[in-house]
Amino acid sequence: MYRRLQWTVISLAGALAHADVNADFQQKFGDTFLEAYWRMNPDAAIVAGYYKVAGELVVPDARSRDEQHQFLKEWLSKLHAVKPESLDAASRSDWVLLDNQLRMELWQLDEQRAWQWSPDTYNVANSFALLLNTEYAPLDQRLRTVLERLAHVPAYYAAAKAAIHNPTREHTRLAIEQNRGALEVFGADLDKQIASSGLNSRERALLTQRIAAARQAIQDYADWLESLDAQLAKNGQARSFRLGRELYQQKFAFANPGGISAEELFHNAQQERLRVLSKMEALADELWPKVVAHAPKPADRFEKIGQVIGKLSNDHVTPDRYVAYVRDLLPQLEGWVTDHHLIALDPTKPLVVRDTPAYERGVSIASIESPGPYDPGARTYLNVLPLDTLPLDQAESFLREYNNWMSPVFIIHEAMPGHYVQLIYANRSPSRIKAVFGNSSTIEGWAVYSERMMLESGYGGNAPERWLMYWKWYLRSVTNTVLDYSVHALRLSEQEAFKLLTQEAFQSEKEATGKWRRVQLSSVQLTSYYAGFSQIYDYRERVRRQQGAHFDLKLFHERFLSYGSAPVPVIVELMSGTCHCNRE
Numbered sequence: 001m002y003r004r005l006q007w008t009v010i011s012l013a014g015a016l017a018h019a020d021v022n023a024d025f026q027q028k029f030g031d032t033f034l035e036a037y038w039r040m041n042p043d044a045a046i047v048a049g050y051y052k053v054a055g056e057l058v059v060p061d062a063r064s065r066d067e068q069h070q071f072l073k074e075w076l077s078k079l080h081a082v083k084p085e086s087l088d089a090a091s092r093s094d095w096v097l098l099d100n101q102l103r104m105e106l107w108q109l110d111e112q113r114a115w116q117w118s119p120d121t122y123n124v125a126n127s128f129a130l131l132l133n134t135e136y137a138p139l140d141q142r143l144r145t146v147l148e149r150l151a152h153v154p155a156y157y158a159a160a161k162a163a164i165h166n167p168t169r170e171h172t173r174l175a176i177e178q179n180r181g182a183l184e185v186f187g188a189d190l191d192k193q194i195a196s197s198g199l200n201s202r203e204r205a206l207l208t209q210r211i212a213a214a215r216q217a218i219q220d221y222a223d224w225l226e227s228l229d230a231q232l233a234k235n236g237q238a239r240s241f242r243l244g245r246e247l248y249q250q251k252f253a254f255a256n257p258g259g260i261s262a263e264e265l266f267h268n269a270q271q272e273r274l275r276v277l278s279k280m281e282a283l284a285d286e287l288w289p290k291v292v293a294h295a296p297k298p299a300d301r302f303e304k305i306g307q308v309i310g311k312l313s314n315d316h317v318t319p320d321r322y323v324a325y326v327r328d329l330l331p332q333l334e335g336w337v338t339d340h341h342l343i344a345l346d347p348t349k350p351l352v353v354r355d356t357p358a359y360e361r362g363v364s365i366a367s368i369e370s371p372g373p374y375d376p377g378a379r380t381y382l383n384v385l386p387l388d389t390l391p392l393d394q395a396e397s398f399l400r401e402y403n404n405w406m407s408p409v410f411i412i413h414e415a416m417p418g419h420y421v422q423l424i425y426a427n428r429s430p431s432r433i434k435a436v437f438g439n440s441s442t443i444e445g446w447a448v449y450s451e452r453m454m455l456e457s458g459y460g461g462n463a464p465e466r467w468l469m470y471w472k473w474y475l476r477s478v479t480n481t482v483l484d485y486s487v488h489a490l491r492l493s494e495q496e497a498f499k500l501l502t503q504e505a506f507q508s509e510k511e512a513t514g515k516w517r518r519v520q521l522s523s524v525q526l527t528s529y530y531a532g533f534s535q536i537y538d539y540r541e542r543v544r545r546q547q548g549a550h551f552d553l554k555l556f557h558e559r560f561l562s563y564g565s566a567p568v569p570v571i572v573e574l575m576s577g578t579c580h581c582n583r584e
């Protein structure tokens with residue numbers, strides 16, 4: 001009895017010491033580090049829903065880059081003063097994430113150097129738009145924050161001009177377009193907000209004056225870029241938009257820590273393309289008599305599949321009905337998820353379907369707008385573009401793409417149980433570090449995974465039409481990976497890229513044009529869909545095989561999402577009860 005008591009005391013003391021280490025870690029990095037991080041990055045803070053430093057605007061000059069550098073080095077050394085082996089699994093994976101994040105930001109400053117060659121890095125509009133359109137505080141308080149922030153805009157653009165050196169023409173033109181668009185944020189709507197506010201006349205005068213100066217600085221920056229672009233066009237020596245193999249591989253590794261290499265994923269995607277095309281061909285053969293009927297069947301596989309898809313695309317609603325169609329779809333998807341025990345939903349966080357607000361209307365037909373980790377109580381919206389606001393031919397081309405066979409798959413991805421459900425679980429995750437430094441491959445991968453999982457559960461009644469459309473949609477993710485790597489690391493030409501997208505992935509001319517533009521302006525991001533999906537799907541299949549009859553799909557999904565948006569390999573280690581730190 002005595003002995004046992006002593007054992008109890010000893011193990012209790014051990015547990016307490018252990019808890020202290022983890023609590024210390026969370027306090028130092030989950031709180032103190034993040035507070036300091038937001039002071040260094042007020043724009044990112046606003047996006048995360050942290051408004052304490054919203055009045056600050058960092059002037060992107062050499063001094064601030066030095067400070068950033070200093071800051072990252074300092075926190076890296078503080079992080080490495082903690083031995084990851086001493087932490088529990090949850091904190092250890094935070095340690096891994098933070099280590100990756102800090103090293104990535106140093107790499108961006110020192111190696112990637114987009115601050116030099118990517119003039120679209122500089123644009124003040126987004127943070128101002130968020131402050132003006134998010135009701136996190138009364139209007140007067142938000143306008144005073146805007147007033148404070150505006151003071152730095154002219155210095156901001158002066159520093160931008162000084163930083164830019166031999167940019168790409170593609171990013172230069174994007175910066176011109178986006179900064180001209182930014183002028184809208186400082187236009188008539190803002191004047192109306194000021195008129196309806198309780199600001200005194202002195203504040204109003206100062207605000208009016210600073211808005212004029214900001215508009216002037218933005219206009220001047222766009223004009224300056226315009227003449228720089230003309231010069232680049234003339235001397236023909238602009239930097240290439242292609243990242244090059246070495247930088248690409250490094251960037252990919254930061255985006256997918258602990259996982260697959262860029263080259264490996266590229267090879268997997270190429271093989272996956274061929275598998276998907278065989279499935280599509282079999283479905284096209286099956287559907288041919290029903291859908292195309294008497295027309296002669298082409299020998300060319302791409303043409304045959306394309307014709308069946310073309311016929312199925314006729315099946316869509318009218319432009320004025322689309323928002324209502326999506327609104328009706330949601331409860332149907334929710335019901336399916338619950339009835340088929342796929343994952344627990346949170347009835348206290350209803351998703352609101354609305355017309356995309358005018359200032360956010362762009363290229364996307366629907367998207368989730370969700371609160372950041374500091375404001376998890378705020379509403380989540382599913383913005384849907386009101387198609388009757390578009391010219392008829394544009395609306396028709398959207399609707400042929402988002403037809404009745406395709407749209408449910410798309411809404412599964414965006415909302416139920418895709419992005420919306422994942423974000424609710426992520427915001428609930430106890431780790432603020434994981435919520436803040438969310439991994440794109442995990443986030444996009446989950447959405448792509450949820451499409452497959454819903455169809456596998458029988459949603460859509462296993463209709464061959466639905467599956468064919470699903471494979472077309474999924475082929476897009478796979479092709480994105482092939483395209484991104486081929487363009488940035490293997491110098492794929494524009495002509496070859498168009499052939500890959502239109503002839504071999506059934507994309508419209510318009511979609512392919514948009515994709516070509518996107519791959520010129522971004523890198524690695526396009527791989528996140530397939531990178532995340534393939535890792536999640538492979539892991540699920542592994543667990544299913546191991547657990548056999550005991551495998552519980554609902555429990556698997558809930559546990560997987562409970563770790564927040566950590567990289568898939570980190571989640572896998574946590575779910576298996578080990579951390580990859582053990583191997584180091």
Ligand code: ZN
Nearest residue numbers: 413419444447
């Ligand atoms: Zn997505």
Ligand code: ZN
Nearest residue numbers: 096580581584
């Ligand atoms: Zn490690």
